[in-house]
Amino acid sequence: MAKADFVELKELTPEQLNDKKFIAKYMNDALACYETDGNYNKFFRSLGLIIRSKYTLYRFSKKTGLGRTKMYQIFNCDSMPKLNTIVRMLRVLGYDIKIK
Numbered sequence: 001m002a003k004a005d006f007v008e009l010k011e012l013t014p015e016q017l018n019d020k021k022f023i024a025k026y027m028n029d030a031l032a033c034y035e036t037d038g039n040y041n042k043f044f045r046s047l048g049l050i051i052r053s054k055y056t057l058y059r060f061s062k063k064t065g066l067g068r069t070k071m072y073q074i075f076n077c078d079s080m081p082k083l084n085t086i087v088r089m090l091r092v093l094g095y096d097i098k099i100k
Contacts, residue, residue: 017053024095026050041077047089048075054093063092 016022030046033039048071051060061068066085073079087097 064088
């Protein structure tokens, strides 16, 4: 993923971060990058940005039952999470995975 393609947290407005539909589109766009080029980094970095905009990693780790170290590894693209880990994180955020 080229750095220029990635939207940083500071580029998102508070309105966007509080708009559930916007966040869903943002995450789906990041996932589409994976479908296009096989690079999952944008999706996990985007997920990390959204989580950090709503929670501290300590609080989010308590809600998901995942360790903070593991989440840092995922968001920094140093570790590939299992599907159940991704589902757990998305559920805490109020989202789910669907296949069309």
